Each structure stands twice: as C-alpha cells, then as structure tokens.
Amino acid sequence: MITRRAHARRTGASRRLPSNCPSCGWQADSAEDKKLLQDELLTEWWALGQVEPATMTTEQKYCGQCRPSTVYLVACGICRDGPLLAGELAAVAIASEPDLPVVVAEALTDRGWRQLADVRGKGPGWVCCR
Ligand SMILES: [Zn+2]
Numbered sequence: 611m612i613t614r615r616a617h618a619r620r621t622g623a624s625r626r627l628p629s630n631c632p633s634c635g636w637q638a639d640s641a642e643d644k645k646l647l648q649d650e651l652l653t654e655w656w657a658l659g660q661v662e663p664a665t666m667t668t669e670q671k672y673c674g675q676c677r678p679s680t681v682y683l684v685a686c687g688i689c690r691d692g693p694l695l696a697g698e699l700a701a702v703a704i705a706s707e708p709d710l711p712v713v714v715a716e717a718l719t720d721r722g723w724r725q726l727a728d729v730r731g732k733g734p735g736w737v738c739c740r
C-alpha cells in the first residue's frame with residue numbers, strides 16, 4: 611500500500627517518465643515501455659485495504675505485469691469514466707451486483723457521484739457528471 615507521504619513526495623517530484631512500477635517493481639527499459647507504464651500508472655484503481663472493518667485504498671497502482679486478474683469497472687452512466695476495482699474488491703463487487711460494496715458507494719459519494727434511480731432510461735446507476 612502506498613502511504614500518503616510517499617504519494618506526496620512522488621507528485622512533488624519532477625515530471626519525467628516513470629521507469630519502475632511502484633507495486634511490482636517491473637522495470638521499463640525502452641522509452642516506449644516508459645510511456646506505456648506512465649499511462650498504466652494513471653489508471654485509478656481502488657483496492658481493499660483491510661477486510662474487517664472494511665477499508666479501501668484509492669491509490670493503488672498496477673502496471674500491465676501485475677494488474678490483477680479480477681477487475682471490475684465502475685462506470686459513470688453518462689461519460690463511462692470511473693475507477694477500476696481490483697482483485698478481492700472486484701470479486702466483492704461482482705458478488706453484490708447490482709449494488710456496489712458499501713466502501714465503494716461511500717467513496718463515490720465523497721467524490722460527488724450520485725446514485726440515480728434511472729440513468730437516461732437505462733435503469734439505476736451511478737453518475738459522476740450532470
Ligand atoms: Zn507492476
């Protein structure tokens with residue numbers, strides 16, 4: 611898990627391309643790989659922190675090498691944007707469909723997402739935009 615301090619230090623650093631995955635340590639050697647890794651690290655992943663009581667980390671990073679096999683996309687009903695749930699959290703989300711796990715719903719609400727009874731005639735869903 612990435613601590614807040616480590617995160618602040620990284621965002622305060624220069625903007626050169628990353629060469630290592632912070633999660634698995636995979637090393638990008640070529641400029642192409644570095645560009646690819648940068649894109650992968652921009653993806654917003656949410657993962658289960660602690661199981662009981664459930665906590666969640668929203669700063670998890672993965673590269674193409676260590677990306678979890680179970681993934682669940684939380685998509686806004688309008689713009690289709692949204693975080694990816696990783697591993698165990700994705701499995702919980704799949705099991706609790708059509709509802710989202712409480713920790714996820716709370717984090718979405720904190721970020722200004724709204725749960726609507728009907729999104730553009732397609733039934734209930736979450737939206738991040740108006
Ligand atoms: Zn990795």
Ligand SMILES: [Zn+2]
Nearest residue numbers: 686689738739
């Ligand atoms: Zn949206």
